[in-house]
Amino acid sequence: MKKKDHLTEELCWQEESEHFLSVKDLVVEYTAAGEVIHAVNGVSFDLERGETLGLVGETGAGKTTIAKSILRILPDPPAKVRSGEILLNGVDLYKISERDMRKVRGEKISMIFQDPMTALNPVMTVGDQIAEAIQLHHSDYSAKEVTLRACEMLEKVGIPASRYSDYPHQFSGGMKQRVVIAMSLACNPLLILADEPTTALDVTIQAQVLDMMKALREEQNTSMILITHDLGVVAETCDRVAVVYAGQIIELGSKEEIFDDPRHPYTLGLFGSLPTLTGDETRLHPIDGMPPNPADLPEGCAFHPRCGKACESCRMRDQAPELVHIGGTHYVRCLDEGVKEREA
Amino acid sequence: MSTLIEVKNLKKYFQTSKGDLHAVDDVSFTIEKGHTLGVVGESGCGKSTLGRTMIHLLEPTDGQILFEGEDVTRIKGKALRQFRENAQIIFQDPYSSLNPRFTVKQTILEPLVLSKRFSKAELEKEADRLMDLVGIDRRLALSYPHELDGGRRQRVGIGRALALNPKFVVCDEPVSSLDVSIQAQILNLIQDLQDEYGLTFMFITHDLSVVRHVSDHICVMYMGNLVEKSPAKELFKTPMHPYTKALLSAIPSIDIHSPMKRIILEGEVTSPVEPAPGCRFAPRCPYATEACHVDQELRELQPDHFVSCHRAEEIMKLAAKKQEEKEPAAEKQADIRGEGKDE
The missing domain is CATH 3.40.50.300 (P-loop containing nucleotide triphosphate hydrolases)
Known part of the structure; x- marks a missing residue:
């Protein structure tokens, strides 16, 4: 008991460490049928209190794997974290025991999963599911207090407490996602990992949920990593953006830097692929080809087979580009000098 | 044609x-x-x-x-x-x-x-x-x-x-x-x-x-009914049905400098099983009145632009008035997303 409390204090102590969360050089592989799938290949980023970072990328880019490795919930095997450090307030989450990690999950870091239909237990009332999370982290609460707090959480996400004893199938998709959010916020986590929290929802419901999440986060100064493929959602919710391609961050910067001045050919391609609500474009400009097979990544820059700017050196094995600082808080991973130069 | x-x-x-x-x-x-x-x-x-x-x-x-x-x-x-x-x-x-x-x-x-x-x-x-x-x-x-x-x-x-x-x-x-x-x-x-x-x-x-x-x-469409029908660009420029307006305002925009004013709809879609007569959007509509409980018909309010809301003109006028009070110069912003993207 003593030891746990000690850890909890340590994790709350903010002045100690440089950043609230630091991910350093994370490498994750999956082994399936004798093949090694390189899901995450050296991802590093920092996150501060109250900040929201958007992880943007296509299916299979490694976004969800990054989030799951922060929470240490990757199934091993087949997944294996090869190297890297994840520091929460200076504590390396890969050096603490599973017992301590259980304390971190839910209480310090919690996750909102994409599909509210499968994230909830169908044979347990929604109220009890929220209460379960509270009970696990607050063994000192009485049963009454736990129920009270669960009701409070339901009300907070806009569901009347009278529906405490209803089952998930009695709720609509939007409301189920609210329940999932209530669950993940029940213990006032410091960090939320939101994996496509609104992708399964209709736009008007998405607007409700995003608004609500924003209000709740501001209330508690919670940090968030938002995983999405929807650039519109990123523009509305994030402070900083990391564009992920083939398990690497290929561009990182503040929302303004990425949206006003995207540099990497892939980021530009993503913007070119989007039909806009105001433009008069008659044709879209998609990125050629398909995302690479993570079991067989191209040598050199992983994006070169689809890149219009690729030259000889982009294809060389030993020339793989590094994430380079190009001013402000803007980083880009590209060999092309023109991409990195700042306009006068 | x-x-x-x-x-x-x-x-x-x-x-x-x-x-x-x-x-x-x-x-x-x-x-x-x-x-x-x-x-x-x-x-x-x-x-x-x-x-x-x-x-x-x-x-x-x-x-x-x-x-x-x-x-x-x-x-x-x-x-x-x-x-x-x-x-x-x-x-x-x-x-x-x-x-x-x-x-x-x-x-x-x-x-x-x-x-x-x-x-x-x-x-x-x-x-x-x-x-x-x-x-x-x-x-x-x-x-x-x-x-x-x-x-x-x-x-x-x-x-x-x-x-x-x-x-x-x-x-x-x-x-x-x-x-x-x-x-x-x-x-x-x-x-x-x-x-x-x-x-x-x-x-x-x-x-x-x-x-x-x-x-x-x-x-x-809203719950089986056609609520608005119009040429594509026109619909985005001047949506007239309250539902269309809310729907358009809910799209997250990649334009980070002119954030849209959201119309957040209360509640969720009600059941389409044996629906009550009248406008089906009324329970969520911020402009709903008693008269909305009568079945609505599509009316051509502008050439080729049909709306099934009996208050559409009223609501348009109301919005325009509100806009004038706020920013008399920037009337154009009444357009759902403004047209200033081609700068």
């Missing part, structure tokens, strides 16, 4: 234990030859049911469908077979709409084989032509769906739909399960095919930016 397909007071009800579910309720519109009609709405609004009813995958409960002037509402047998050659569909999910035991070639050729009009040699030739047409490598002819990624599978689905040179194709969310970069490739392909063959499309989607990009006209 001639009309290819006309729908008059189409109704499709499903029987449930609690009564009739009004999936499509009294919907009328026409689609011109070579045009694309976009149908938008949230899940459960009846847009897919509408699409399926139009090409006879579902029997309409009531109403009329005219295809090239002929009534095809109750056709059967040979006539239906003939109609099916002209009216095809591209499904949403390229994973479940392809037979997992059919190769790419078998899938694409199935409509041709069923038509019994082609010799073996002709089939071979057609297979190559269709695969080139939709951009699938010929070497993939003998692959099975599970060996292909989502984008290629969707191309197979498109190839199958176009195999018999149909005149009319219903596209039911053809890109919503694809990644953005692949989505753009498929949208371009659909557009190219339309230009080349003068196809007429009905494009069903919940993605408003996609619908604006592909459509000539747009219908907005």
Whole structure:
């Protein structure tokens, strides 16, 4: 008991460490049928209190794997974290025991999963599911207090407490996602990992949920990593953006830097692929080809087979580009000098 | 310009234990030859049911469908077979709409084989032509769906739909399960095919930016009703129905400098089973009054722009007035997203 409390204090102590969360050089592989799938290949980023970072990328880019490795919930095997450090307030989450990690999950870091239909237990009332999370982290609460707090959480996400004893199938998709959010916020986590929290929802419901999440986060100064493929959602919710391609961050910067001045050919391609609500474009400009097979990544820059700017050196094995600082808080991973130069 | 397909007071009800579910309720519109009609709405609004009813995958409960002037509402047998050659569909999910035991070639050729009009040699030739047409490598002819990624599978689905040179194709969310970069490739392909063959499309989607990009006209549906119908650009510039306004304002915009003022709708879509008479949006509508409990009709408020809200003019005036009070100079901002993006 003593030891746990000690850890909890340590994790709350903010002045100690440089950043609230630091991910350093994370490498994750999956082994399936004798093949090694390189899901995450050296991802590093920092996150501060109250900040929201958007992880943007296509299916299979490694976004969800990054989030799951922060929470240490990757199934091993087949997944294996090869190297890297994840520091929460200076504590390396890969050096603490599973017992301590259980304390971190839910209480310090919690996750909102994409599909509210499968994230909830169908044979347990929604109220009890929220209460379960509270009970696990607050063994000192009485049963009454736990129920009270669960009701409070339901009300907070806009569901009347009278529906405490209803089952998930009695709720609509939007409301189920609210329940999932209530669950993940029940213990006032410091960090939320939101994996496509609104992708399964209709736009008007998405607007409700995003608004609500924003209000709740501001209330508690919670940090968030938002995983999405929807650039519109990123523009509305994030402070900083990391564009992920083939398990690497290929561009990182503040929302303004990425949206006003995207540099990497892939980021530009993503913007070119989007039909806009105001433009008069008659044709879209998609990125050629398909995302690479993570079991067989191209040598050199992983994006070169689809890149219009690729030259000889982009294809060389030993020339793989590094994430380079190009001013402000803007980083880009590209060999092309023109991409990195700042306009006068 | 001639009309290819006309729908008059189409109704499709499903029987449930609690009564009739009004999936499509009294919907009328026409689609011109070579045009694309976009149908938008949230899940459960009846847009897919509408699409399926139009090409006879579902029997309409009531109403009329005219295809090239002929009534095809109750056709059967040979006539239906003939109609099916002209009216095809591209499904949403390229994973479940392809037979997992059919190769790419078998899938694409199935409509041709069923038509019994082609010799073996002709089939071979057609297979190559269709695969080139939709951009699938010929070497993939003998692959099975599970060996292909989502984008290629969707191309197979498109190839199958176009195999018999149909005149009319219903596209039911053809890109919503694809990644953005692949989505753009498929949208371009659909557009190219339309230009080349003068196809007429009905494009069903919940993605408003996609619908604006592909459509000539747009219908907005809410719980089985058509609430607004207008030329595409016009709808985005001056949406008139309160639901359309809220729907447009809810789209997250990638324009980070002029954030939209959100209209957050209270509550969720109510049940379409035995709905109460009157405007179905009224329970969520910020402008609802007593008079909304009477059935609404589509009225042409501007040329070619139809709205089913009896307060539409009033609401427009109200919004304009509010805008003037706030910023007399910036009247243009009343447009749903402003037009200042081309700077």
